[in-house]
Amino acid sequence: MNHSLVEPYLKLLEPIRCFLLCPTPQEWIQQAAQEENLPVILLDHLHCELKAAQSAALLLRRYAVNKDHAQALLDALQPYENLVYRGIGGIEQIQQSKQLSQALKAAESQPYADEIIDKMSRLIREELHHFQQVLEIMQARDIPLYKLSASRYAASLISHVRTYEPQALIDKLIIGALIEARSCERFAELAPYLDEDITRFYVSLLRSEARHYQDYLELAQKLSDTDITERVNQFREWEAELITSEDTELRFHSGVPAHA
Numbered sequence: 001m002n003h004s005l006v007e008p009y010l011k012l013l014e015p016i017r018c019f020l021l022c023p024t025p026q027e028w029i030q031q032a033a034q035e036e037n038l039p040v041i042l043l044d045h046l047h048c049e050l051k052a053a054q055s056a057a058l059l060l061r062r063y064a065v066n067k068d069h070a071q072a073l074l075d076a077l078q079p080y081e082n083l084v085y086r087g088i089g090g091i092e093q094i095q096q097s098k099q100l101s102q103a104l105k106a107a108e109s110q111p112y113a114d115e116i117i118d119k120m121s122r123l124i125r126e127e128l129h130h131f132q133q134v135l136e137i138m139q140a141r142d143i144p145l146y147k148l149s150a151s152r153y154a155a156s157l158i159s160h161v162r163t164y165e166p167q168a169l170i171d172k173l174i175i176g177a178l179i180e181a182r183s184c185e186r187f188a189e190l191a192p193y194l195d196e197d198i199t200r201f202y203v204s205l206l207r208s209e210a211r212h213y214q215d216y217l218e219l220a221q222k223l224s225d226t227d228i229t230e231r232v233n234q235f236r237e238w239e240a241e242l243i244t245s246e247d248t249e250l251r252f253h254s255g256v257p258a259h260a
Contacts, residue, residue, distance in 0.1 A: 009188065009203060009206045009207065009210075010188075012206060012207070012210050013184065013185065013188050013206065013210070015214075016181045016184050016185055016210065016213065017185060019177075019181050019213065019236070020178075020181055020182060020185060020236070020239070020240070021236045021237065021239070021240035022240045022243055022244055023185070023189070024182075024185060024186055024189050024243065025243070025244060025255070025256045027256045027257055028250075028254065028255070028256060028257060029189050029190060029193065031250055031257045032190055032250060032252075033190060033193035033194065037250055038141075038143075038194070038198075039138075039141075039143045040148070040250055040251070041190075041250070041252060042134060042137060042138050042141075042143055043138070043143065043145070043146070043148050044148060044151070044251045044252040045134050045252050046084070046131060046134045046135060046138065046145075047084065047148060047150070048183065048252055048253070049127045049128070049130045049131040049134060050077075050080050050081070050084055050127070050128075050131055051154070052123070052127040052176075052179070052180075053077060053080070053123075053124045053127040053128050053131070054077060054081075055172075055176060056120040056121075056123045056124045056127070056176075057073040057074075057076075057077055057120075057124055059116065059120055059169070059172065059173075059176075060073055060116065060117060060120050060121065060124075061073055061074075062169075063113070063116055063169055064113040064116040064117050064120070065113070065117065073124075076124070076128075077128075079093050079094050080094060080128065080131060083145070084145065087145065091132065091135055091136065091139065094131075094132060094135070095132070112219070112222055112223055115219060115222070116219065119215045119216075119219060123212060123215070126208055126209070130205060130208075133201060137197070137198060137201065149249065150251070151247065151249065151251035151252070151253050151254045152242070152247070152254075153179075153242050153251070153253035153254065153255075154175070154179065154253070156238070156242055157175045157178065157179075157235065157238060157239065157242070158172075158175060160234075160235065160238060161175070166223050166224065169220075169223060170220045170223055170224050170228060170231070171231070171235070173216045173217070173219055173220035173223070174216070174217070174220055174228070174231060174232055174235045175235065176212075176213075176216040177212075177213040177214075177216035177217045177220070177232075178213070178235060178236065178239045179253070180209060180212040180213040180216065181213040182239065182243070182253060183205075183209065183252070183253075184205070184206055184209050184210055184212075184213070186252065186253075187202040187203075187205050187206055187209075188202070188206055190202065191203055217232065220232075242255055243255050244256060246258040
């Protein structure tokens with residue numbers, strides 16, 4: 001077990017650990033760290049990076065950009081979706097695909113559109129870059145892509161989203177903050193138990209992703225006419241319930257393994 005690579009970043013993780021109401025259970029860490037479970041952890045991590053980019057793109061298309069640039073977002077994601085969901089293409093096609101390089105234009109009717117574009121487009125670029133890194137790690141270890149069912153984690157949180165605006169957007173941003181925070185916390189918890197290459201990769205993700213949850217929360221508060229603290233705390237409680245309750249399948253955001 002190698003804690004030396006993670007220790008320099010523990011201070012960076014303090015705000016995240018304060019934000020989350022509970023740490024990842026040791027039972028999850030013990031199971032996820034087993035060598036035979038590395039393929040499913042990496043594959044689900046790959047899915048999570050794509051889903052994070054898709055969620056950010058959906059927020060941009062729904063709340064920020066005009067129609068022409070909404071299509072540019074779909075085009076940028078298509079090679080990744082083709083690979084994961086349809087088995088079409090490979091890392092070469094992804095490396096050659098259209099990147100989200102053009103400046104996205106805000107829709108005139110949307111409040112805070114420029115700030116949504118700034119934060120979410122940067123996040124998309126980072127998540128897609130991390131997707132490529134995970135894919136390269138999987139290929140180096142001959143871990144194949146295959147269909148993997150999603151955990152209940154994100155869907156359960158989304159089930160609490162209110163159905164009217166701007167509250168629906170605010171809830172989605174709060175959920176984004178929790179997912180990013182939990183991901184960072186798990187990178188740090190799992191990294192010491194993995195081989196050095198993956199440990200270094202997960203530590204690099206801590207540096208780049210530690211601020212993401214704050215971006216989501218700051219944007220959510222700006223879009224709200226009232227203090228969102230109570231709503232954030234409610235979602236924090238729902239998130240902690242998911243993390244500390246049992247799950248029958250191991251996933252990157254799953255709860256306590258049912259057979260632990």
